[in-house]
Amino acid sequence: MKPKILVAGILDTKGEEIKYLAKQVAAAGGDPIILELSVGKEVGWADIGLSEILSVINKVPDELYKVDRHQASAYVTEAGIKYVDNLVKQDKVSGILACGGSMGASIATAIMQTIPIGIPKLMITTMTSGDVRPYVGTKDICMMYPIAEAGINRLTKRIFTNAAAAIVGMASSPKIDTKDDKPMIGCMMFGVTTPCVLRASKSMESYGYDVMINHAIGSGGMSMEQLIDDGYIEGILDITTHEIADEMLGGVLSAGPDRLTAASRKGIPQVIAPGGLDLINFGPKNTIPENYMKQIQQKVLGRSLYEHNPNVTCVGVTPDEAYNIARSMAEKINKSTGPTTVCVPMRGWGACDTKKPNKELGWAGPDSGPTWLPDPDKPDWSLRSKRFIDGMKENLDFNKSNIELLIVDKHMNEPEFADLMSGILADMLNGKWEKGSRNNLSYVQSV
16 A cells, blocks of 8 residues: 655645655655645645645635734644644554745644654755754654755755655555563663663663663753653653753753653653753853853852863853752652652762762763862762752652652762662552662662
8 A cells, every 4th residue: 555645835835846746756656645734825736725724723715815924824734733633543644745945844844743753754944954943843853955945956856856755765664563562761861871871771671661761952851751741651760850950040951841740740650860950051162151151250159161072061050059950840740640759869960070080970080070069068978969959858749658859878870879760660660669668778868
């Protein structure tokens, strides 16, 4: 059976390009279905015309022509999402291919973002040469740069033909053997928490789970939240939560305000740590906000500078900021209905947060890590950890039987900390977890 490929676009401006794409989809062995997303006028030759699409939101094309293009595109997007969702539910879509400029890409990718992961999605647009995050979102959307904005010529013919062959090829890919699939665990990782994540994930695999490790760079956290909401994730090792610091303190790797909410909403087991929360992430050094640079120069407590490479520069989180981050996290955690443990490593939160050089922990030296800030009352412990615990104690709802806070006398990247987190999650998934169950460990204190 030929794969059914939606070929979508604003046909009153990109009609010839869409026709050519549909022709090449057919030549590649697919069954093209032209989907009209026009906002200027209805062309009358699409397989699924504008009138048919708009009918699902009780609109007609004439209503589009009486509003500005922004509102018109909003109507088409809303209708397109609902119409395509119905096609997907009826198993009438094997893949979607779209072509357009900024508006066409905005409409088409908004539709793509609602299509389940695994159904091929390919967007051809010149917007690919810029920031594609708004277009890709949290879904498996491929984007292709067409060189030209419009026109059918010897160059664009080749590009469009490649795109057509690609979408048909993806939609015709071999079936996946799922008989050995295992329950999936989510896990968040950043370079500074890699030793902890790799050991903990290996432990979960030994317990019989597959592990989805997402890169905590903003999009990674957003994708994990979406995967949890979509039901793919059975439990999460939320080891690396620094995206929350970037959201609250203006860094470039924010996952948005909804980070750390899906697991609580779905009621799945979650084990949480402040991995990487000692850092606020920026691009090149000259992109760091002026107020942060002044604080670094004034040696404000905790406000250090770490140049990871020419394109990545990090600023240290102050103890008071760590306190505020903990309070914010606690408010989200309080909404959890599933078993939830927050593990706080008192000797550092990642490779940059180390008292002395230690390659096993991720920092080769020659001195202490660039964000290390000792607690004056207990120099082996981090002052950030102390203030983080203060914030958790003030806001976390300890009356809830499903919520626990652990003070751990270890560094984030020590093997014992990784084993603690994976062991707790395994117990939660097996229904064996209870508050205080790790108090038998000399380095663990349950609050």
